[in-house]
Amino acid sequence: MNGLDEPVSIQTYKVLRDKLNLLYPAVVKHTPYTAELAMNTAIVNAVNKQLREQGYPQNPQTDVTAHYELKTNERGILSLTLWNYAFSGGAHGLTIQNALTFNTESGKAYALKDLFKPGSDYVAKLSAIIKAELKTRDIPLLVEFNSIRPDQDFYIADKALVVYFQVYELAAYVYGFLYFPISVYAIQDIIAEDGPLGKMLY
CATH class of the missing domain: 3.90.640.20 (Heat-shock cognate protein, ATPase)
Structure with a gap:
């Protein structure tokens, strides 16, 4: 097994603000650095996109809790999901989940x-x-x-x-x-x- 097959190191960052409790992952101490930068940029962009879609901070009533889950971290592949739950009043809040899958050697995100x-x-x-x-x-x-x-x-x-399908995409x-x-x-x-x-x- 060569170094590229080893799992990447993940560090969890926490952001605590008014009405925001956010955990997100970052790839750290990875070679090549260009791949680390590409993966982390994609992760941060996806996290920020979720926040905008959930109305944070535009809607002052929106309370957001966000975290992530690692699905695969082996054989040069990193696959993870980003979860974002927002409550703005009403019967219940809404969770959205977005996934990212990377080649850890190049940092390429797969469609x-x-x-x-x-x-x-x-x-x-x-x-x-x-x-x-x-x-x-x-x-x-x-x-x-x-x-x-x-x-x-x-x-x-x-x-x-x-x-997978988002909440409401196919079923109640x-x-x-x-x-x-x-x-x-x-x-x-x-x-x-x-x-x-x-x-x-x-």
């Missing part, structure tokens, strides 16, 4: 399409798997599910691609986020071998 071979119809394949799972789980939907978005939210955990609030873990072996025929899922095959 869903980057995980698959060029020209492969990954949207149709993943959509078919999710449609079958929705039927099995018998989840009442707010809208009919036909297909994922080409840029659908995802993260990588163990040997699975986890495709009570169902929260809808997660669909898909084994890398179920989609092995369309996985880009040099991409992050390809690294999880062996």
Whole structure:
């Protein structure tokens, strides 16, 4: 195993302000530094985007709690999720969750399409798997599910691609986020071998 395969070091930073309790991750002591800078810039930009979307600090009534979860930190891949819960009054608040998946050697952030071979119809394949799972789980939907978005939210955990939907995106609030873990072996025929899922095959 070479140094690039080692997990990256993560440091947690805490921001406490009026109506804000925020934890966010930063990659530290990483080589090359350009990759560290690229990953940390993407993380901070995503955290700030969540705050804006939740109305903080524009709405003085908005109270925000935010944290993160590490999903994968191995084989040159870092995958994590950023959580942001905001309450502005009413029956309940709203949580949004955004995921970032990086190549730790280059700092590149992957889009869903980057995980698959060029020209492969990954949207149709993943959509078919999710449609079958929705039927099995018998989840009442707010809208009919036909297909994922080409840029659908995802993260990588163990040997699975986890495709997920935001609160209210498909189902009522009570169902929260809808997660669909898909084994890398179920989609092995369309996985880009040099991409992050390809690294999880062996």
